[in-house]
Amino acid sequence: MPINKILYILTVCFFIQGCTETYPLLTNTYEEALVVETTITNELKTQEIKLTKTAKFEDEKYQPEIGAQVFITDDGGNQYDFKDNGEKYISTIEFQAVPDRKYQLHIKTADGRSFESSPETLTTVNPIQELNASVETQDDQRGVAIKVVSYDPNRKSNYYRYEYEETYKIIAPKWTSASMTLDKNNVLVPGVNSPDLRVCYGDKKSTDILLTNTNDQNEDRTNYTVRFISNKNYIITTRYSIFVKQYIESLGAYTYYRSLKEMSGTQSITSPKQPGILLGNIRAVDNSKSKVLGYFDVASVSSDRLYFNYEDLFPNEAPPPYVEDCTPFCYTDVISSGNPCTHVLFNDYKGDLERGRIIFFMPALSNYWVYTACGDCTSFSSNIKPPFWID
Known part of the structure; x- marks a missing residue:
């Protein structure tokens, strides 16, 4: 709120x-x-x-x-x-x-x-000592715990507040150079998709008030989970970065x-x-x-940035689900048990094209389509690479 x-x-x-x-x-x-x-x-x-x-x-x-x-x-x-x-x-x-x-x-x-x-x-000034990521299970959910480690040997910090901004790389899983558009006569016209539609970057800022204190500890030491990300969250699919700020607060x-x-x-x-x-x-x-x-x-205030790839933490594991179901599909006049097509041509096809919901998948799968986000990540994020980003 x-x-x-x-x-x-x-x-x-x-x-x-x-x-x-x-x-x-x-x-x-x-x-x-x-x-x-x-x-x-x-x-x-x-x-x-x-x-x-x-x-x-x-x-x-x-x-x-x-x-x-x-x-x-x-x-x-x-x-x-x-x-x-x-x-x-x-x-x-x-x-x-x-x-x-x-x-x-x-x-x-x-x-x-x-x-x-x-x-x-x-x-008092107390820099972040470490920002790390590890695989953990919290509330029966497996995912990535991102923790901030700090230590003040003089015990003058005590009260901590955190903010973060996360950035993540997105690769459209079904991008292809082939495209189709609908002209004014409702005729499909083949074209070429730009490579700029394939790789994007998303970002979000923290909205919660993130606080901790060390009053009940023998040492003024923190190991605070500033962010927990489910392993089902698509934002960690490829490469993820988080920039954390740590504020030392007064009691008031x-x-x-x-x-x-x-x-x-x-x-x-x-x-x-x-x-x-x-x-x-x-x-x-x-x-x-x-x-x-x-x-x-x-x-x-002090700050630190962390990067990790999905495969660094989840080697040989399937990636999280994408923002859309990217299974290719086709349109048909009548859906039947022997027909591989799952979308009705008369009801869905033209409307989907006009609303930009679908793009052509690839010539090898004639007449098969995917939802736009699967082949064009700019439909929901930016393809401008952040100046701080390191691959």
Whole structure:
């Protein structure tokens, strides 16, 4: 569930007498609040701050808070200004959070509301020691467990948050140079498929809030499963890569993210068991009635990237199922027990062609077809090779 939606649900609970009774989530219960999402890190880069307005329960999109004056100050007398680029606020210069310095976020919206965070300091720096992948069985499902290993001998890290972006190579299993298209007279015209339709790359970012802590351990050591992928998932069929970021969080930030995670898993905001009020570290300066949700997070970060091929972990094993059933098929006037064709010509053929659902398979199998994804991976992914990709 998106953070903005979670925070809006919480706002509804707060404004409707704590949600102690069932209440219909109607648009007329909506009260706008500013939502702040940001993590300032020790990376030397242009830092980002996302400002939005709480969405109505039925809304699918969120309105950005535009035209605000946004800046960060530190106790060394420095000010870092941010400019609105339409989706986020981007720092006008590159900078990084450094140890033993206090940072404070300041926001003044276009309609005159002012907000500021509590002063926050950079957490201890603790790099990822290892990122590895191994075959395991979890919840009766065999697959690949990707784990992050870290260790802080000084026991100053304690609270960890993770994000990842995964990228995977896709090879269309039934690509062929032969193609067929339907002209304006509904006549099949032979052509040639481009080789660029054969190899693609997909990518996804983590959406869950991934947290762990070492408070109940003798050492400040992590071996955290950041991602588990079923061996039936097509994304690991050929070659897979994952880029992981590890944030060391303060107790306040960890508590905030943990509460947010618990809310995202709440079955109903009208149930007797309520998660309570999510308290951040940002407050209204000049108007106590101005509502603000979110957390100004100052955290050290480290990152690592891992690659593996399917055959590295599952040697001599059949690959996972593809996104489509790629068994070649043919069309017939009448389906019968002695006829190898499984699709009805009159009902399916023209419609499938017009919708681009099928492509010609190969001349050796005259009149046999496969679904488009089986021969053209660009139908659901990109054939642009990422600049970081290593084969």
